[in-house]
Amino acid sequence: MSVQQITDFRDEVEELRATLAAMPASAWTEPTGFKRWTPEDIVQHLHHSDLMAMASADGQEAFTAFRGRMQALREGGMTNVQATRHVLGDPKGAALLELWHATALKLCERLSVLAPETRMPWAGPGMGLRMFATARQMETWSHGQAIYDLLGIDRPPASPRLRNIAEIGVRTYGWTFRNRGQEPPGPQPEVRLATPSGEEWVWPGEGGRVAGAALPFCQVVAQTRSIADTDLVVEGAAAQAWMAIAQCFAGPPEAPPPAGLRRKRSP
Secondary structure, eight states, X not given: OOOHXXXXXXXXXXXXXXXXXXXXXXXXXXXXTTTTOOXXXXXXXXXXXXXXXXXXXXXXXXXXXXXXXXXXXXHTTOOHHHHHHHHHTOOOXXXXXXXXXXXXXXXXXXXXXXXXXXXXXXXXXXXXXXXXXXXXXXXXXXXXXXXXXXXXXXXXXXXXXXXXXXXXXXXTHHHHHHTTTOOOSSSOOEEEEEOTXXXXXXXXXXXXXXXXXXXXXXXXXXXXXOGGGSOOEEESHHHHHHHHHOOOSSSSOOOOOOTTSSOOOOO
16 A cells, blocks of 8 residues: 655655756755754764664664664764764765665665554664655755745745645644643644645644745744744744744754845845
C-alpha cells in the first residue's frame, strides 16, 4: 500500500533540488539567516539526517549506532556543523547536491517497502511511518526556507502537501511544552488555516485559537519565522504561550527567532 507522505517528501526534495541547481555557485558559501549556516551547511545537515533516517529504517540497533557516532563527536567539543562535516567528509557545491538528492531518493524507496504501521526510532519520540515521512518533508521544507530567503525569492505557491507540515505543527502542541519540562497551559487550541486554493484546514480545540494563512503557521511552528513577523491571529493564553515557543521538530528546545531575523533578503 502506498503512503502519500512518502510521495510528498520526495516532491519536497525535488522542489528544493531544482532551486539549488539554479543557485549561483557563489551562494553555496554565503551565510543564511538560520544560525548563519551556509547552503552547504544546510544540505550537509539534510544529507546526514537522511542517512540517519536510513539507519532508522534498519531498526533500533542501527539507528542507535549511527546516532551514537554523532553524539560522541558533539561530546568531544564539535559543533553540529563541524561534526556533520567530519562524518560526511565535507562534500561541497554541486557534488554535495547530487549526493544529498540521490540519498533522499534512496530513503524514499527504503521507506516505501515498509509496512504503514511500522514504528520508526528517532531523536525525539518514535513515530509511525506516515509521521516519520512527514518529519523528513518538514525538515527539508523548513531548512529550504533559509535558502529561499538568502536568494531573495519566494517559494512556489503552497501546495496541498503543506498540510502535512501544518499537521505535525498541530500535533506537537503538547510536546512543545513537555520538551521544555513544562505542562501544556491548557487544552489544545483550535487551528484554522486558509489556503491559496480557498480550502480551509481546521483542527478543533478548546484552548483558544490560531487563525490565518497556512504558510505563516507552518513557518512559525518550524521556527523559520517569528510570530511577530506574521499576521496570524492568536487568541487565548494557551494559544499565545504555544506560538511564543512553538517547535515541531525533534531535539532539545530551540528558541524561536526574534522579530525580523529570518526573512527574505531584499533585492
